[in-house]
Amino acid sequence: MDKIEKIYNKCLTRQTDSNDTINPSMILTYKRSPFNLWCDLYAAKEDRDPPSESYKILAEIGNIEEKKFISENYPEMEIIPIQTQEEGFLYTLKGCFEGSLTFSQSPLIYLPEMILGIPDLLIKETTHKSVFGDYHYTIKEKKTVKQIKEEHILQAALNNYIIGKIQNYTPEKFFLINRINEETEYFFSEYETKLANTLREIKEIINGKKVTPTKSQLSEPWKSFGLKKLKESGDISLIYGIGAEKKQLLLEKGIATILDLEKSDINLLKIKGIGEKTLNIYKLQAKALLENKKIILDKPVFQKAKNEIFLDLEGTFDVPITYLESMGIKSNTNEEWTNTVYLIGAIIKEKNSSSKQQFFASTLKEEKKIVNNFYNYLKTKDDFIIYYYGNYEKSTMKKLLEKYKLDDFITPKMVEVSQILRNSVVFPTHSYSLKEIGKELGFNWSDPNLDGFSSIAYYLRFLKNKKGEDKKKLEKYNEEDCLALEKIKSYLEEIQQEKKEVKLTSFIKE
Known part of the structure; x- marks a missing residue:
C-alpha cells in the first residue's frame, strides 16, 4: 500500500454523502441561523422558499470574484477536477505528494471526525514538515464581504483543522481575503476552542436536537416556513425588538410565548440586560398582538411647512x-x-x-x-x-x-x-x-x-x-x-x- 492510498483510507472510513458530516457551509448557516441549519437537515423540501433573483445575483458575484482573484494572483494554481468528493480528494493527495504549489477547490475529507471542506486555496509552505515531505499546506479563503465576520473565520478554521489532520501538522495560521483583497492572518489557537464548541453544537442538531426559529434570524430559504412556525407557537421573538439574545434571557425566566409575557408581572421580573422600560414596551406589544389592537403611547408632534x-x-x-x-x-x-x-x-x-x-x-x-x-x-x-x-x-x-x-x-x-x-x-x-x-x-x-x-x-x-x-x-x-x-x-x-x-x-x- 503506497502513501497516498494509506492516507486516503485513513481519512475515508465511510461514504461522504452521509447526513452526519459537517462542512464549512454548515458553520456559516448555523452562526447566522441555527433554525436554518435544522431546516436544511429535517424540513420538507416543499417548505423552502424559492430563491430570489437578488440572492442568485449574490451567488453569481461570489463565483465571478473568486475566479478573478485566483486567476490574477495565482496563475500557476491547479484546479481540482471534481467528479465526486472522493475522486477530488484523491487528486488533491496526489498533487500534495508531488509538491504542487497551489490548489483551488480541493476537497478535504476526514471522516473519522465526520468533517469535510473545499477551501478556496490550498497553498504550499516550506516552514514546517508534514506527511507530504519537507513542506506543508495552509488555507486561504476569498470572501466577497468587506468586513470579515466570525462565521467566516470559523469556516476557514475548520478547513485549517482538516488539512492538519490529513498532513499530520496543523498550520499555526490561516488567511482570509476580503472583497478589496485585504489579506488578514488568523492564529488557529485563538479559534480552536470556539470551533470545537461550534462543531459540538452542530452535531447536537444533526443528532436530533430541536431548534426553534427566532424572527430576527429568519432568512432565505426558510423565512416563510419559520414565520409560520413562530405564529403557530406564539413565540416571544415575534415581539418587535426581541432578538436571539433577549429571547434567551426571557426563556431563562420561563417566558417563551407572547402570552407568557403578557401575563407576567413586570415589577417582579428582573432581567439583567433588559431594562424595566423596555420590558414594559414588550408587554404592551404583547397586549397589542393578543388583542389585535393599536395602543397609543403619546401624541406625535409635527412641524408645519408649505x-x-x-x-x-x-x-x-x-x-x-x-x-x-x-x-x-x-x-x-x-x-x-x-x-x-x-x-x-x-x-x-x-x-x-x-x-x-x-x-x-x-x-x-x-x-x-x-x-x-x-x-x-x-x-x-x-x-x-x-x-x-x-x-x-x-x-x-x-x-x-x-x-x-x-x-x-x-x-x-x-x-x-x-x-x-x-x-x-x-x-x-x-x-x-x-x-x-x-x-x-x-x-x-x-x-x-x-x-x-x-x-x-x-x-x-x-x-x-x-x-x-x-x-x-x-x-x-x-x-x-x-x-x-x-x-x-x-x-x-x-x-x-x-x-x-x-x-x-x-x-x-x-
Whole structure:
C-alpha cells in the first residue's frame, strides 16, 4: 500500500454523502441561523422558499470574484477536477505528494471526525514538515464581504483543522481575503476552542436536537416556513425588538410565548440586560398582538411647512465591476466595486394638491444627474419638510450631497417617520417595517412580493435589456412606498389632532 492510498483510507472510513458530516457551509448557516441549519437537515423540501433573483445575483458575484482573484494572483494554481468528493480528494493527495504549489477547490475529507471542506486555496509552505515531505499546506479563503465576520473565520478554521489532520501538522495560521483583497492572518489557537464548541453544537442538531426559529434570524430559504412556525407557537421573538439574545434571557425566566409575557408581572421580573422600560414596551406589544389592537403611547408632534415631501430612495447593494461587465453593463467608476442610487421618488403635498416627482437613472452614470435634478427641484421650494421612513434615506442623501459636492440644505429638513411612529403607537405587528405598518393601516402594494432587496434584480436587468416594463415596475413600487409613507404620517396626524388626553406614557417608566 503506497502513501497516498494509506492516507486516503485513513481519512475515508465511510461514504461522504452521509447526513452526519459537517462542512464549512454548515458553520456559516448555523452562526447566522441555527433554525436554518435544522431546516436544511429535517424540513420538507416543499417548505423552502424559492430563491430570489437578488440572492442568485449574490451567488453569481461570489463565483465571478473568486475566479478573478485566483486567476490574477495565482496563475500557476491547479484546479481540482471534481467528479465526486472522493475522486477530488484523491487528486488533491496526489498533487500534495508531488509538491504542487497551489490548489483551488480541493476537497478535504476526514471522516473519522465526520468533517469535510473545499477551501478556496490550498497553498504550499516550506516552514514546517508534514506527511507530504519537507513542506506543508495552509488555507486561504476569498470572501466577497468587506468586513470579515466570525462565521467566516470559523469556516476557514475548520478547513485549517482538516488539512492538519490529513498532513499530520496543523498550520499555526490561516488567511482570509476580503472583497478589496485585504489579506488578514488568523492564529488557529485563538479559534480552536470556539470551533470545537461550534462543531459540538452542530452535531447536537444533526443528532436530533430541536431548534426553534427566532424572527430576527429568519432568512432565505426558510423565512416563510419559520414565520409560520413562530405564529403557530406564539413565540416571544415575534415581539418587535426581541432578538436571539433577549429571547434567551426571557426563556431563562420561563417566558417563551407572547402570552407568557403578557401575563407576567413586570415589577417582579428582573432581567439583567433588559431594562424595566423596555420590558414594559414588550408587554404592551404583547397586549397589542393578543388583542389585535393599536395602543397609543403619546401624541406625535409635527412641524408645519408649505410643502410636505414624502421621499423614498432606491439603490443597489455593492456590485463588482466584473459582474457588471459580465452582463454587458458599463460602470460609472474606476473602483472595483460600486453601488448606485438609481431612483429618487417623492410625493409632494402643497395645500390641497398633490404631485409626483421621480428621477430615474437609466444608466449607472446618471446617478449624478438625478441627484442634481432632485437638488435643483428642491431649490424651487421655499418652505418644505421631507418625510422619510427608515434611516437609509437620510444617511444616503448626506453621502450623495458630499459625493457631488452640493451644499446640504436638505438633510436638516428631513424627518424620520418610523421613529415618531414607535414613540407614539404600539402596533399589533411583528415589525415596524414600512410594508407591515402600511398593510396594518389598509395600504396595499400592487406587487406584495417586491421589496428593496428584490428590486435590485429588476434594475440590473433593466440596465442589461432596457425593457420599459422593468422601469415602470420600479417606478410603481417607489411611488407606492411614498404613498404608504404619506398614509402613515396622516394616521399619526389624526392622533395628534385628537382632543382626548393620552395617559399611557405614565406606564412606561424611565
